[in-house]
Amino acid sequence: EKWEPKGNSSEAPIVVAARKVGFLEAVAGEYPRVLEVPFSSSRKMMLTVSDVSGRGVLCPGGMPLEEGSGYLAVCKGAPNFIVEYCTELLAQDGSAQPMTEAARADVLRVVDDYSSQALRVLAVAARAMPELPYDASDEEVTTDQKFNACRTGLRFLGLVASIDPDRDGVPQSVESAHGAGIRVVMITGDYLKTAVAIATNVRILEKGDDVDVSAVDCARLRPGDAYLDHARMDALTSSVRVFARARPEDKLEIVKSLQRQGFVTAMTGDGVNDAPALNQANIGVAMGIQGTEVAKGASDMILTDDNFCSIVAAVEKGRAIYAGIQKFVAFIMSVHIAEVVQIFFCIVAGIPVMRTPLQILFLILVTDLPPSIALGMEPGESTILLERPRPRTEPVVLKFMWVSMIMNGLVLSAV
Secondary structure, three states: OOOOOOOOOOOHHHHHHHHHOOOOHHHHHHOOEEEEEOOOOOOOEEEEEEEOOOOOEOOOOOOEOOOOOOEEEEEEEOHHHHHHHEEEEEOOOOOEEEOOHHHHHHHHHHHHHHHOOOOEEEEEEEEEEOOOOOOOOOOOOOHHHHHHHHOOOEEEEEEEEEOOOOOOOHHHHHHHHHHOOOOOOEEOOOOHHHHHHHHHHOOOOOOOOOHHHHEEEHHHHOHHHOOOOHHHHHHHHOOOOEEEOOOHHHHHHHHHHHHHOOOOOEEEEOOHHHHHHHHHOOEEEEEOOOOOHHHHHHOOEEEOOOOHHHHHHHHHHHHHHHHHHHHHHHHHHHHHHHHHHHHHHHHHHOOOOOOOHHHHHHHHHHHHHHHHHHHHOOOOOOOHHHOOOOOOOOOOOOHHHHHHHHHHHHHHHHO
């Protein structure tokens, strides 16, 4: 039976790495968990507290625990956030060394190096505690208070770098989207350099792009935790194609900004926190596999395969259907205009009407509908994605189509 790790694209590589060094998922049962604070885009990390009473080392050959350690808090998350709460680092010989500013700079330099290779980098830190730093019996203590009490005085353990490989066909689909007049914008919680590297790989960023202009950390949207005014926000979002370190509320503000500029926005998302942005967008697109029920409920569309290529394929199919509707309308209107002109001419000239109502109905059912249905189901042109998007206010029947339908109707009525 094939073994597959459980978890998202950040956690599954850690499980795989643990398997490779001999740890099975069952090992977690040996350390009863007393607290778990899940990852959030505001905290940029997650935390667990496990009972390690009576242990001198975490595991055979593992990190030594101070005498009297009863609990172990472990933090995993964004390196630049984790290192700020670390006062020590674990040396290769198992000893604890002070976390100096030089050591922090070295860690972040390694993070930058990995991130520029499109690797997703997480930092791991821990803290051994003789007892819980909060009253576990007090129900008034909030999760945030527990989190803040446990994340101080951490010992930096190391970095985990993993890659979330591009799906087949995504770079080509992004290029097709560009040709179709669709601007693809990447909004991610990843580190800026990681986001830039990934965006370059999938061709959201192209050669020659000024990264300082086309990619920004979302902190620039909210200097001092207050969002920019509409004019400056719109000026920024009009040119940026990669937003890194994004919070859920950042996604909502970006969508609103693009809509103020007159763009039709389609937003993808999978989490509960994505729901406001999905609901605000003109077209909310939820992930069908990894998406939460909240995200699906806030969306207009659900991707059954969680693949960006399906979005571009849907755009192409939609344009082909719309072109088919226009062909259908043009044909059927040309025929009906010809019949109306014939009947009008007969009445004005005072001659018997050429067709009875039953004959007209027969013509509609037998001679009009089959050709019009065939036109409506005709495959789209191979270059249909190279056409510019049509304005939302554009009618189905354009002016030149009216002229064509009237001319065709007159010719048919004369024949």
